[in-house]
Amino acid sequence: MSEILKVTHLKKYFPVPAGTLHAVDDVSFSMQYGETLGVVGESGCGKSTLGKTILRLEAPTSGEIIFEGRDITNIDDKEFKALRPQMQMIFQDPLSSLNPRMSVSQQIAEPLRIYKVYKSKEEMEKRVLELMDIVGLARRYVDTYPHELDGGRRQRIGIARALALSPKLIVCDEPVSALDVLIQAQILNLLQDLQKEHKLSYMFITHDLSVVKHISNNICVMYLGQIIEQCETKELFKNTLHPYAKALLSAIPVPSLKHRRQKILLKGELASPINPKNACRFAPRCLYAREECFASAPELVDVGNNHKVACHFVKEINGL
């Protein structure tokens, strides 16, 4: 396997009246072909901005994005348009990402039309029906409009659109958060099937750790714009090292009476990402915080087993 995407020291800052908002602050990771990378964190941690910046829907402030060995950080729009078919996105709320005045067939055909993939209308219509079959949308819905369909079917349109141009990388931004569990299971199964069939790579952004555990090979846990823990999925759930990741994991309500976890309750809430100090961003809420944590920011270091953690006292806390 080789790398499809490599991101190094990526930063995305937004100027706001109160200063600079560090939405994504010095994030580095790489993704292999056919891999699913899960990105988890609470709202405001910069996970969606990260996804958008990688697809260049937001211009990065600094850093490098290398897609299939090519630096795409600063290429111009024309060049990027040629690249766009290979990287697509699935959004959280299908109703707001679909055009309410377009029928299902028009929605799915739109990317094909923009890229002039087919010369004849018949060919395009054939491909639309084919895509509908792939995502499990019955052909009778071809002329319906988004408002006539339920959430699960709408999300299937979103997936069909993303697949239309046969991409290699799909950024899924909370694709199942708005769906009921039974529909969520259907969509997750569909995404997994498509990945196998079309050799897709997913960057899967979500706040739901149980979903991310189910679908990802590797996981990045983000906190206030930074990755604080990064490793293989199994490793993370077996051997959680960062105090924030531990608290996050313990906070999930488990639908079982037997496996009650000891909860780690965090004090306070997410600090502001505007003009952060050079310190560990989690320190104000951390149970183990000491002077050093407020004095300097920890780096993301490999503690073995390809398990990276950003914490000054990771070894002490976990007795490594």
Add this chain to the structure above:
Amino acid sequence: MSENVLEIKNLVVHYETPDGVAEAVNDVSFTIKEGETLGLVGETGAGKTTIALTIMGLLPKPAGHVIQGEILLDGENIVETSRNRLKQRRNDRMMRKLRGSKIGMIFQDPMSALNPVMYVGDQIAEVIRLHNKVSKTEAAKRAMEMMELVGIPGMRYKDYPHQFSGGMKQRIVIAMALACNPRVLIADEPTTALDVTIQAQVLELMNGLKSKFKTATLMITHDLGIVAEICDKCAVMYAGQLVEYGTVEHIFNNPQHPYTLALFAALPSLDKDVDRLKSISGLMSDPMNLPEYCSFYERCDARCEGCMKLDPPITEIEPGHFVKCIHFMDKKQVAATGGGSEHGEVTV
């Protein structure tokens, strides 16, 4: 020792629209005792929120109608099934007194539940003043006590809602709901809009307050994890009906209805490794067009010919554990001969 604070008997609620009648709630019965929490789970459109609105007397008018049934609050009926306008208006007046005093509410989105141009403290004091004969200063003092109780410093009395984060706002809504020490608390997806770590804080708070205030809580949620964490009883709803109802031990350790089993199978687990989630195809029946027979038939793994013949009644399969499925109808006799149940909710 404790009596039923809230008792819902054979509730039927319809929405009458120009396109037809939507049967939102069909013959639902359950009870909540003092200090007890009932978790009501189900998909979008199953009728969970309609039940909450009916209890609060806030059904959207003119479409919503209670066709049949009783809601007993401390033994007194609080719903009006008659369409007589005078009777309706009398009921509305009574409900206005009950809401906020005897029935507290917590909504999903705290921002839309708070007044953006009013101090949060005054908003809590307003509830107290409305239902109790107290002076302004006394109400303010009690509002401040409530704020401290939910973990917000009293000095933030004169702050506006936008100055608080989502979790803090939800705490204020909880303080408002509990300000008059209600008998019943209705929480409609109270933590859905919050992050997991904040959700854990709010659930912890609600759990602590439960023992202090001894309110009967109806917790509406789609998250079975939350039910496992803070509820005593659980009711699973599907297409306007309860399909399974019992204590959390019944539902989580011994689920019986095919729909409940499907819900558990569809959840990605943190403990087990599953390659593929089990999901059932299809969608919930349209409440405008419910079948005569079991409404889960089309999606059911365990369906048989008999399922098409009748809509099975909810049946007690062990004391306190009710399942609405034809496959459990025989066991009813077994349960009946094995000593009567202390609950009387079997609706045949």
